[in-house]
Amino acid sequence: MFDFFKKKAKEYEDVIGAPLKGEAVPSAEVNDPTFAEEMLGKGMAIKPSEGKVYAPFDGEVALVFDTKHAISLVSAKGAEVLIHVGLDTVMLKGEHYTTHVETGAAVKKGDLLLEFDMEAIKAAGYDTITPIVICNADDYKDVIRTTGKQVEPGDTVMELDK
Amino acid sequence: MQTFTYVIKDELGIHARPAGLLVKEAKNFASTITLEANGKKGAAKGLMGVMSMGVKQGHEVTVTIEGDDEVAAAEAMKSFFETNL
Numbered sequence: 001m002f003d004f005f006k007k008k009a010k011e012y013e014d015v016i017g018a019p020l021k022g023e024a025v026p027s028a029e030v031n032d033p034t035f036a037e038e039m040l041g042k043g044m045a046i047k048p049s050e051g052k053v054y055a056p057f058d059g060e061v062a063l064v065f066d067t068k069h070a071i072s073l074v075s076a077k078g079a080e081v082l083i084h085v086g087l088d089t090v091m092l093k094g095e096h097y098t099t100h101v102e103t104g105a106a107v108k109k110g111d112l113l114l115e116f117d118m119e120a121i122k123a124a125g126y127d128t129i130t131p132i133v134i135c136n137a138d139d140y141k142d143v144i145r146t147t148g149k150q151v152e153p154g155d156t157v158m159e160l161d162k
Numbered sequence: 163m164q165t166f167t168y169v170i171k172d173e174l175g176i177h178a179r180p181a182g183l184l185v186k187e188a189k190n191f192a193s194t195i196t197l198e199a200n201g202k203k204g205a206a207k208g209l210m211g212v213m214s215m216g217v218k219q220g221h222e223v224t225v226t227i228e229g230d231d232e233v234a235a236a237e238a239m240k241s242f243f244e245t246n247l
Contacts, residue, residue, distance in 0.1 A: 040182040040209060063214045070178060072210055080210045082178065090177045103214075135209040 013162035018151040022048040035131040042143040043133035053114040055107040068097035080135040164236035168243040175218035193229025
């Protein structure tokens, strides 16, 4: 009967906030085997409803790809995350993307990192679904994902258990 | 220790997908595998490190392999580069 007092909310090593507004879906729904089979690491994806990418946690920008279509970040606690905006969008060579941060920049959760022209990217024939991958997923016991719903930037989409 | 160099032919360089495949291949071996290119050095088994090197078409990559299975690992890495990059 004292379980109520003993039960503490589980504390996760790290929490990843949604970097975009849209529909959170499992990796398997991504139409690219690199992400669907989680070749780069465990993760999930967001079908964006707005062309803006925000920092998913407090941390550092590890790399802004010079083609601007992807950005990788390291959280203050060491989680390595890749946000890949759209599929095969490396081919656009930066067109329709505007970056707001540089490699090495310190960021706070919710900072605007990148903007992209969703309609122009779709018109060019690309899928704007954005996989979010934990590149060092092997360092964690489990990655708990929240998918199957609409998310706002900052809503928890992944929790990392060490 | 085994070492070889390879000049990247792929127009897009080592972007996310080939970086992921490269790490996967490297993880098949116990040896320590190090890449050096574009003035940077990184472990071939870390995705972030490999992507951060920003290796492009025309860059020369030096691959160094050290460990018990270095001969097999060097063969596999060489064929990986030739096939994918």
